Amino acid sequence: MRLDELPLNKPATIAHIGWESLDAGAARRLRALGFDEGLTIEALHHGGLVSHDPIACRIGRMTVAIRRIHASVIDVSPS
Amino acid sequence: MTALPLIALVGNPNAGKSALFNALTGARQKTGNYPGVTVERHAGRLILPDGRPAELVDLPGTYSLEPTSPDEQVTRDVITGVQAGERRPDALVIVVDAGNLDNHLRFAGELIAQGIPAIIALNMIDMAERDGLTLDPERLSADLGVPVIPTVAVRKRGVEPLKDEMLTLLGKVATSPRPLSDDFGARQRQARAIAKAAILKEAPARATTQSIDRIVLHPVAGPIILAALLFVMFQAVFAWATPFADGIDAGVSAIHDAALAALPPGIFRSFVADGLIAGVGAVIVFLPQILILFAFILVLETTGYMVRAAFLMDRLMAGVGLSGRAFIPLLSSFACAVPGIMATRTIEDPKDRLTTILIAPLMTCSARLPVYAVIIAAFIPARNVLPGIGLQGLVLFGLYLGGIVGALVAALALRRTVTKGRGMGFMMEMPRYQMPILKNLLLGLWQRAWVFLKRAGTIIAVTTMILWALLNFPRVDPASGVSQVDHSIAGHIANGLAVVVEPIGFNRDISLALIPAMAAREVAVSALATTYAIDNQDESKRDQTLGERLKGSWSLPTALAFLVWFVFAPQCISTIAVVRRETNGWRWPLFMVAYLFALAYVGAGATFWLATYLGL
Secondary structure, three states: OOHHHHOOOOOOEEEEEOOHHHOOEEEEEEEEOOOOOOOOOEEEEEEEOOOOOEEEEEEEOEEEEOOOOHOOOOOOEOO | OOOOOOEEEEEEEOOOOOHHHHHOOOOOOOEEEEOOOOOOEEEEEEOOOOOHHHHHHHOOOOOOOOOOOOOHHHHHHHHHHHHHHHHHHEEEEEEEHHHHHHHHHHHHHHHHOOOOEEEEEEEEEEHHOOOEEEOOOOHHHHHHHOEEOOOEEOOOEEHHHHHHHHHHHHOOOOOOOOOOOHHHHHHHHHHHHHHHHHHEEEEOOOOHHHHHHHOOOOOHHHHHHHHHHHHHHHHHHHOHHHHHHHHHHHHHHHHHHHHHHOOOOOHHHHHHHHHHHHHHHHHHOHHHHHHHHHHHHHHHHHHHHHHHHHHHHHHHHOOOOOOOOHHHHHHHOOHHHHHHHHHHHHHHOOHHHHHHHHHHHHHOOOOOHHHHHHHHHHHHHHHHHHHHEEHHHHHHHHHHHHHHHHHHHHHHHHHHHOOOOOOOOOOOEOOOOOOOHHHHHHHHHHHHHHHHHHHHHHHHHHHHHHHHHHOOOOOHHHHOOOOOHHHOHHHHHHHHHHHHHHHHHHOOOHHHHHHHHHHOOHHHHHHHHHHHHHHHHOEEEEEEOHHHHHHHHHHHHHHHHEEEEEHHHOOHHHHHHHHHHHHOOOOHHHHHHHHHHHHHHHHHHHHHHHHHHHHO
């Protein structure tokens, strides 16, 4: 399952991040915000009534907002 | 005299660095700029426990030492000792959020490896504890190899022990930098391992923040709350400020009258009373409104709500090719475009950033408020359209909205033409909510008020004096019956300009006000005040307020066109200068000035003719 498909409030583990399909700037920033394989992640809020974009997720003890386009390269396995 | 020891505060954004800086330096602060770049330098003085003074510099909050933005470049260059205008610090205070060790320790590790004697301020320890974390500072200190001091910057907890440790640090010498692992992921994992070892007990994170977020980020309730907040903010700016503004107005009138009484009639009295006091006074009156606006923005920023607003706005911003990140610079531009444009430095994507810079002047800055306020008060009746919703406030809201809509349309057009290309999107940390600290709020307000007063005291005073001179020379013989304004230098310039602006309903007095308003928009008000003060030699009309005089000389369509002109026109030299600096050349500022003047001309013209057609 991809992060953009993960239902709200269902904790999951990051299985794989497709770093290579992100541009260098986005990848660097995603890393700096603490995204890494093996961590638990949980989608908390969706922005946009129809689009459900962006997504606010909890990663570690931080809440980070990212857009669906970036969430779509992150594979998660619900725990 | 030898230089003071230099201590740098450094850390992630949202680590509470500024609060710690305030706690350590109090009001002894200086804000400047690093040479050649537009990164602000915040420095202050602190007294060490042995009585020695030291200089404390607050470096920009960054996530790493990889230079990807001007902010990060400065932080990196200061720490490696190559930044122009700064010595290499003698000691580092690394500020980390105790509730977010996982993430902050990676950067802390990178900083420690630079070899400068360092200390960790384990900040916001109280919030971490409330969050269910029990930490072991000794373990952390042992693993990192530097002292760790728990602090609560907003309550000044841990500040004295921190100063004691600084003293020890200043006795040490820097070692050569340790090489870091090239693998970012490995550094991150190592930091997480250290964090894990230092956490004795852990409960699920952030109950309070999450329950607030469930409401304010709700897809339906969230945008409504945001809109309501902004609406209250703008109503408050008008309503709450009135008694204070009236007080200042009365004070200015008293000084004006005292000057008239004390000085002998003649050119010097006219210069002091009608030029200097009337001109500067007309602008100072708006200080209460500007402070209320700044207070709202400061509170929204320090509580952490501003990032939520960015989250809610991201979708809309994406629609016009921007990111939610642009929301914060744009919202700051409501206070002043200059800090707003400087705040675009946090936008990493160059095209996103350029687009945001180009539309920032369309956000209604506080300098337009004096103009709007005078015209609205004079031409829009003060009645309620609905209980609690005044027509005047509604018109003001409409002007702000006009700027926002104009900006969105402009962004869309720019993104398809001059700044074409895919943006990087939106990725942002959403910090915990925090209660604002009154003292820090007042400090921030004071710094902003001071900037405004300095502007009033310098740029505005100088331009009103020049305008006064342009209006008063060459002198006419009072017996000749020729108007002083018509005969003056400014009158002649304005007559030329009037031909250009006549089709959009502007009269000669407006052309006259537009010239000095290039220095700063609010000068338009003082310019009008000066013009009408000089042209009204009739003693019986002397007591009329500027609003009353305007109402007598302008039609409603002209007043509305004038308001719309100010929604769009780039009448601010400082903004143009800061755009030149931020974009490294004249190309973009000239483009911006041209497109905004064109918008202003068309918008004001359309308003004038529509209003005339409707018979207003």
